[in-house]
Amino acid sequence: MTKRHVTTTVNGDEVEFLCATEQTLLDVLRDELYLTGSKEGCSSGDCGACSVMLDGRLVCACLVLGVEAEGRQVETIEGMASGETLHPLQQKFLEHAALQCGICTPGILVAAKALLEQNADPTETEVRYWLAGNLCRCTGYDKIVRAVLDTAADMKGAAKQSGAASKSAATQRA
């Protein structure tokens, strides 16, 4: 069982690891790199607790092999906050009490961030179908959906404000 050497980027940092060819990306993240924020709920792609971004695409880390990470960009929950500043979704999840046990929370946050990056103004239905691959057994999803919608509304408001600010600056220049 010769292990393979893999060089990849995780949350912006270059990392190297050795892994057996049958090890999944989730196994590698958790057991080789000790990034245990991505959770294993099913290992069959049904629960979404291991959601990570791979080259900007939302994937279940349990359905990707570790060796497939070679030369690619992996983003996990551990990279979501910048320093002391939480991502707006993380802050809204706390404010809305959008978690109970918290095991699904990392995967849902990663998935919700991916949604807002491609659809800044989702409807409730769009949020519900986007998150349909992330199981939560505690909350009944209500507060999760509200937290995501509220984040989108805030980010839109912030974008509008900064848009208005740059517009007025442009007017002044003119």
Place this chain on the structure above:
Amino acid sequence: MNDMTSPDLVARELKIVGTRPLRPDGMDKVTGRAKFGADMHLPNMLIGRVLRSPHAHARIKSIDVSKAQALKGVKAVITSSALLDQPSEFIPAGEMMVNYRDITRNVMAREKVLYEGHAVAAVAAVSDAVAAQALSLIDVDYEVLPHVIDVEKAMQPDAPVLHDDMYTIGVEPTPTKSSNIAKRVEFGFGDLDAGFAKADVVVEREFTTKPVHQGYIEPHACLANVSEDGQAELWCTTQGQFIVRAFCAKLLGMEVSQLRVTASEIGGGFGGKTVVYLEPLALALSREACQPVKMVMSRTEVFQASGPTSGAKLWVKVGATKDGRITAADALLKYQAGAFQGSPVQPGAMCAFAPYELENVRVIGFDVVVNRPKVAAYRAPGGPIAEFAVESVIDEVALKIDMDPVDFRLKNAAKEGTRAPYGPKLGPIGLVQTLEAARAHAHYAAPLKANQGRGVASGFWFNIGGETCASLNVGEDGSVAMVVGTPDIGGSRASLSMMAAEELGIPLEHVRSIIGDTSSLGFNFLTGGSRVTFSSGMAVVQAARDVIEQMRDRAAKIWEVPVDDVEWVDGHARFTGAGDAKSLSLAELAATAGKTGGPIIGNAAINATGAGPSLATHLVDVEVDPETGAVTILRYTAIQDAGKAIHPSYVEGQMQGGAVQGIGWALNEEYIYDDNGRLQNPGFLDYRIPVCSDVPMIDTVIVEVPNPRHPYGVRGVGETPIVPPMGAIANAVSHATGVRFTDLPMSPPRVLDAIDSQ
């Protein structure tokens, strides 16, 4: 101190209790930092795996582990001989009575395997791959036996018998022939014949429910580390570290003090993590290998071998007068226990008719073993099954006498002073208030379209107290470390630290909340029975009052005044006697603690009594697609008496989560077996729990009828929300289709069949 009745329960002005601060463990959970069961690693750690039975029922003739032991990298192999055998007797473990003969056989089969997935051997090896290979080298010689998985077939005289020494308890005389019927229970009073004779309308129905799994997203996981001298540490995902310690110490023949159990963050439990599966095996493997051993179940193993709740066959008969008074109520409940006795039929029988004030009532229940995994507690264990059937019949009776179903329930609702069907008189409860809130809610008057229906159901759950400890360790700067012994499964560190801060009169952020391991506190019963905010809350309040008394004493000594002239207000000792005002804050008192008597610790070790039942009423609108049989939940409103909502967001969260688990139970979830007794859907793809796009927002109304036996009026809220949904949804689907639905789940093929056979 069991009586903590607070005379100023309602009048007192609260600063923190009842608000919605951020939870103390929130940051770790949104950043991925929180450590759950499978997130711990130790140097030199081995990976353990379990070999499981492919048969539903078979005698183990022999097990040959020699080839597995010889495999390079294998450090330990165990079978049932690694655990002590136990006599069959019921011993208290906290609030439960447990039979260690059954527990040791459930974690590792001895004479027979009793269900597919039953553990027969376990290995620890240097890697998961080696452990998996080792399992394939273990030879088990089975003599396959006839099996039975249906509860009514298991009760037949010619059914295959699981346990040769099982003679039904609760029937006179005790049978001389062994059977699968472990126990018969009966509750009730009055004269049923006379009651039914007075009825103008009688409705009688049979119902079936399927076993459903708690469906926590985090599989069972643990990490055991036993040293050469027998001192052991265990990290595991559990609802009760002290119960794990008790069970494991017994099975391994250890003193409890030698085993230190730390509860990890827990990724959902709903009752399913109140028992042990991997933990004794990991300890036994670690003891043999003298290395740490980590074990994690796969999702398949979770479904095959950890506890679902019972499937059941039910019969309910209710009679009422035309003006809406119930005259008699009768029920027969047959619950599957799985491979070992202990279905929740007893609590199911006790609470079946508990929402109602009845003169003539009887409930008979049977606890029946079958070749399925042993059931474990699941949120209000036993209640949802029985109350689904009862609430369906109540709905039909209301329909027959042409009375609004909420009005019918109001007319018969249990209230303070009502004699419960299981015996005692109820204290103050809030059922009437939930029904009135339902009737007044905009949801109840909203119009419905074709193929849509509205359902109502109420629900009852007892809630419990039990043995509980708490410590408040006051630091030298006046900040407080609060240590409790009940794992936080959904926000209890928030509710408990809020009560501590409220009592002490200090800012919430000055309280750091910690779930202690088994060596840091006295015995705590587990997180279950909706007891944590009630019982640990009571202990925390008592510990805080202990601190306050000590602070008043010390201030009195410093000021050289009588202690009666010192009161505690807003985190300060204040002199109330004649003369100059004097005040010392907790921080000031803590800073000089060394000179006034030493370290400041507030302690409580109690057996909490006086838990108050929580009642709920749910409203649901559904639409049934006549082409496919699919049921869509259009609107859902959950109304519940919380006693007092310490942190309302997490009370709402319990109500919303319970409702959606109930939606899954009602519409989709079931264990499907083939003819050989093998589970066909042990995964989330085929055992479909509700996903985000399946459900609407869940509206909530919190009713607060204080529990007079708790300092803040808390009842406990976690379990009741799963009691009403199945009845409410079945009533709604019945109204939408005109066909009475009596079998769960109401999955599309079943609904379509029912519509087509009209």
